[in-house]
Amino acid sequence: MCIRDSHDPTQLNRQGNDVGTQYRSAIFYHNAAQKDKAVYYVNKLNAEKVYKNKIVTQVVPFKVFYKAEDYHQDYFSQNGNEPYCKYVIQPELEKFKKVFKDKIKNK
Numbered sequence: 001m002c003i004r005d006s007h008d009p010t011q012l013n014r015q016g017n018d019v020g021t022q023y024r025s026a027i028f029y030h031n032a033a034q035k036d037k038a039v040y041y042v043n044k045l046n047a048e049k050v051y052k053n054k055i056v057t058q059v060v061p062f063k064v065f066y067k068a069e070d071y072h073q074d075y076f077s078q079n080g081n082e083p084y085c086k087y088v089i090q091p092e093l094e095k096f097k098k099v100f101k102d103k104i105k106n107k
Contacts, residue, residue: 009042010053016088025057035059
């Protein structure tokens with residue numbers, strides 16, 4: 001799996017059927033080195049035409065973190081049988097686990 005299997009950085013303010021600024025593609029940096037690295041890779045991916053369309057991912061400074069509402073916390077574990085979880089989240093989670101199996105901590 002590569003990142004383009006689970007995230008499309010060429011979609012402005014959306015990911016799949018989810019639309020709105022809360023679904024924007026963004027990289028939040030804490031310092032100049034992180035910003036430079038992010039900009040470098042966005043430019044490199046665009047130059048190599050890894051995606052059919054130009055990357056619209058924003059590279060912006062981190063300002064504040066907002067914790068999601070309680071009903072969003074541990075969403076997949078609490079709602080695993082819901083259609084969105086079964087048909088969207090579960091397949092992506094399985095791909096992720098397969099690729100990163102040697103990096104996942106067992107509880």
